Amino acid sequence: MVIAKKYVVLNPFVGEPKKSDFKIVEEELAELQENEFLAEAAFISVDPYQRMKLGASFPCDMIGGQVAKVIESKNPDYPVGTWVMGHFGWRTHTITKPENEKFCMQKPYLHKLPDFGDLPVSLALGVCGRVGNTAYLGFTEICQPKAGETVVVSGAAGAVGSHVGQIAKILGCRVIGFAGTDEKCEWLIKELGFDYAGNYKTTDISKFLKDSAPNGVDCYFDNVGGELSTMVMSQMNQYGRVAVCGAISTYNETDPEKRKATILQPLIVSKQLKIEGFLVNRYADRTLEGIHQNLKWVKEGKLKYKEHVTDGFETAVDAFIGLFRGDNIGKSLVQVK
Ligand SMILES: NC(=O)c1ccc[n+]([C@@H]2O[C@H](COP(=O)([O-])OP(=O)(O)OC[C@H]3O[C@@H](n4cnc5c(N)ncnc54)[C@H](OP(=O)(O)O)[C@@H]3O)[C@@H](O)[C@H]2O)c1
Numbered sequence: 001m002v003i004a005k006k007y008v009v010l011n012p013f014v015g016e017p018k019k020s021d022f023k024i025v026e027e028e029l030a031e032l033q034e035n036e037f038l039a040e041a042a043f044i045s046v047d048p049y050q051r052m053k054l055g056a057s058f059p060c061d062m063i064g065g066q067v068a069k070v071i072e073s074k075n076p077d078y079p080v081g082t083w084v085m086g087h088f089g090w091r092t093h094t095i096t097k098p099e100n101e102k103f104c105m106q107k108p109y110l111h112k113l114p115d116f117g118d119l120p121v122s123l124a125l126g127v128c129g130r131v132g133n134t135a136y137l138g139f140t141e142i143c144q145p146k147a148g149e150t151v152v153v154s155g156a157a158g159a160v161g162s163h164v165g166q167i168a169k170i171l172g173c174r175v176i177g178f179a180g181t182d183e184k185c186e187w188l189i190k191e192l193g194f195d196y197a198g199n200y201k202t203t204d205i206s207k208f209l210k211d212s213a214p215n216g217v218d219c220y221f222d223n224v225g226g227e228l229s230t231m232v233m234s235q236m237n238q239y240g241r242v243a244v245c246g247a248i249s250t251y252n253e254t255d256p257e258k259r260k261a262t263i264l265q266p267l268i269v270s271k272q273l274k275i276e277g278f279l280v281n282r283y284a285d286r287t288l289e290g291i292h293q294n295l296k297w298v299k300e301g302k303l304k305y306k307e308h309v310t311d312g313f314e315t316a317v318d319a320f321i322g323l324f325r326g327d328n329i330g331k332s333l334v335q336v337k
Contacts, residue, residue: 002029002038005313007062009054013239016324017051018086022317025090029160035080038067041335044090046319046332047126051251055217062090067113067124067254081112085124090316092336114291119298124291125297126159126304126331134245134280135163135292138204140171142243142276143219143265146171148212152232154200155223157184159260160245162192163294164221166303169193171218176212177206178228180326187329191317192304205231216240224249236271248263252324263270269311291302306330 004027006248013021032038045065054060066089070082078084081305086101087095087109097164101110113124126132138160145151155161156177168175177188178200185197196212198205206230209217216237222229225247233242253259268275281292299302308328310319316334324333 002093003027003095004029004091006089007030008059009062010052010059012058013051013252015254017196017317018322019317019321020267021094022243024314025245029093029095032074032095033097035075035099036073037070037075038070038080038089039084039086039094039095039096041066041088041092041094041313041336043067043069043122043125044313044316044334044336046316046323047131047248048159048248048251048323048333050320051332059062063087065109065125066090067121068094074320078112082123083121084110085113085129090313092313104279104281107281109281109284110289111287114288114295116295116298119295120308122309122333122335123295123298123305125333126293126307127218127303128291130280130287131331132294133161133283133287134187135168136244136294137283137286138243138280138291139167139219139221140280141195142278143241144222145171145219148174149218150174150176151219151221152176152178152209152213152217153221153223154178154228154232155246155248157181157282157329158223159328161214161221161223162305162306162330165194166192167295168219170297174213175276176209176217177277178203178224184326184329187306200228206235209235219243219337221245222247226250227262230264233264233273233275234267235273235274238272240271240273242275245273248324273321286299308332309335311335 151173153165157179165175175194177194177197188194188197198208220242223246226249
């Protein structure tokens with residue numbers, strides 16, 4: 001008999017998530033049925049969308065991706081020892097079968113890990129997983145960047161943002177990032193090759209953009225939303241393209257006054273901007289293509305990554321809260337085993 005530990009969310013989040021919103025409970029798992037396998041989590045993923053996507057009724061299980069190893073199996077396609085990436089939630093052990101594993105937009109959300117060679121399996125939750133595909137496919141498909149263009153990325157030192165900026169450099173663009181500390185900005189410039197990086201908490205954003213993008217902005221990859229994004233969009237060129245990936249600056253905001261948006265429509269018309277939101281699951285049928293492209297760039301040394309790993313299943317809530325306080329550089333993960 002296997003006992004799984006799992007996180008239960010007790011009530012809807014109000015403002016920033018709190019430790020008291022969660023409880024860890026134990027669950028006895030049943031015997032394996034035909035076609036099922038038992039997976040043991042090695043890493044669980046900590047992501048901003050988990051703040052937004054819980055079901056309508058509480059208590060409910062905490063959602064989330066994980067990298068896990070098959071430790072028992074009645075499915076010949078998933079023998080013992082197989083590493084998988086699945087959307088099993090924040091839990092230590094899972095019994096499932098492939099046909100059950102659908103998530104956002106009812107797209108399949110389970111795959112076997114490709115051979116990462118010497119690289120850690122945790123990359124399957126970050127640079128060589130859906131986060132990496134959010135950056136690669138979201139940026140290239142929606143922004144359609146061309147060599148020589150100027151690209152701005154917000155949330156630039158996070159998992160998605162740091163990846164987007166590096167792809168923009170690989171493609172020959174000029175890249176400007178915004179992040180929340182000087183240390184993050186220094187990392188973007190010195191380690192990742194961004195041309196400019198500004199601390200959005202201490203910098204005059206409009207002035208910084210005028211100086212760093214004197215000929216205007218062609219592409220904006222938006223991870224944060226809010227006023228920062230309004231300021232970036234106001235300095236875009238004709239036919240500029242905006243990929244709206246996320247709006248983390250708004251996720252915990254409860255003050256209705258602060259949730260009011262600046263009117264952007266006249267600017268969108270006069271600059272003829274194309275603004276498109278997307279969910280990475282739109283590209284679910286290209287999951288492995290994106291992973292292999294990002295893996296190739298990592299192996300060639302063209303794409304660097306940082307992981308913010310906290311140790312132990314019990315640290316997950318602290319890591320989650322930390323996302324909204326900017327604790328992480330790169331991908332936030334919890335090492336379970
Ligand atoms: N569309 C999709 O399919 C998809 C998929 C994955 C992620 N996303 C979105 O992409 C964005 C980035 O996700 P991620 O996984 O890469 O997370 P992340 O950027 O690694 O972590 C979150 C970061 O957001 C920044 N942040 C927190 N509060 C902020 C605020 N009020 N204003 C500005 N920045 C703030 C913090 O960095 P600072 O220190 O810089 O503030 C923090 O480190 C999120 O909006 C997420 O929802 C969308």
